Amino acid sequence: QSVLTQPPSVSAAPGQKVTISCSGSTSNIGSNYVSWYQQLPGTAPKLLIYESNKRPSGIPDRFSGSKSGTSATLGITGLQTGDEADYYCGTWDSSLSVGVFGGGTKLTIL
Amino acid sequence: QVQLVESGGSVVQPGRSLRLSCEASGFTFSRYGMHWVRQAPGKGLEWVAVISDDGSNKYYGDSVQGRFTISRDSSKSALYLQMNGLRADDTAVYYCARGRIGGYSYGLDYWGQGTLVTVSS
Numbered sequence: 688q689s690v691l692t693q694p695p696s697v698s699a700a701p702g703q704k705v706t707i708s709c710s711g712s713t714s715n716i717g718s719n720y721v722s723w724y725q726q727l728p729g730t731a732p733k734l735l736i737y738e739s740n741k742r743p744s745g746i747p748d749r750f751s752g753s754k755s756g757t758s759a760t761l762g763i764t765g766l767q768t769g770d771e772a773d774y775y776c777g778t779w780d781s782s783l784s785v786g787v788f789g790g791g792t793k794l795t796i797l
Numbered sequence: 798q799v800q801l802v803e804s805g806g807s808v809v810q811p812g813r814s815l816r817l818s819c820e821a822s823g824f825t826f827s828r829y830g831m832h833w834v835r836q837a838p839g840k841g842l843e844w845v846a847v848i849s850d851d852g853s854n855k856y857y858g859d860s861v862q863g864r865f866t867i868s869r870d871s872s873k874s875a876l877y878l879q880m881n882g883l884r885a886d887d888t889a890v891y892y893c894a895r896g897r898i899g900g901y902s903y904g905l906d907y908w909g910q911g912t913l914v915t916v917s918s
Binding site: 720779790 | 832834841842843844847856857858859892894897899900901902903904905906907908909910911
């Protein structure tokens with residue numbers, strides 16, 4: 688059971704938009720930044736969003752992040768077949784002094 | 798360019814020990830906190846441990862607390878994970894990752910390719 692809660696799967700057609708939610712608590716998301724990671728099959732995770740809503744250089748603006756209270760959301764617009772991957776949210780839990788991840792969401796492009 | 802290369806993964810019997818290494822290059826290693834994250838076969842990411850830039854602070858996940866020890870050698874730009882009392886549920890790909898400067902919630906911006914640890918008799 689992960690500390691952060693994500694939907695196990697989402698799906699959408701090419702060109703459409705999808706959002707992935709990440710729910711936590713006041714000690715983790717509520718008081719810290721959230722990061723999002725993309726893991727393509729057979730590869731290491733890759734940072735997509737840091738400090739809740741910032742994109743590293745090279746990440747297209749089709750990817751966006753937001754945070755409100757104890758929840759965070761990853762948005763992906765203009766879906767492409769290459770976006771099919773597992774997506775994870777992550778942050779720090781200040782009460783437990785541990786890093787925490789969501790259980791992951793598998794994005795399927797229909 | 799930033800590179801993180803893990804090594805040391807292997808097949809090991811339950812109860813035995815193993816030490817993983819992560820060789821860093823392309824950045825000033827001593828300025829960054831470093832993390833270990835693992836992924837069991839077919840499962841999600843699990844955070845394992847972090848060590849601060851100067852090595853003075855270390856934190857561990859509940860499942861490895863008391864069995865695993867994270868350390869670093871900045872003279873060698875190397876990160877280590879000493880794993881004792883290994884159990885079957887420690888079987889996973891272990892990734893080292895660089896923490897962004899600013900704090901532990903600022904994101905993990907570079908990851909290694911991972912090294913596989915299999916605990917089995």
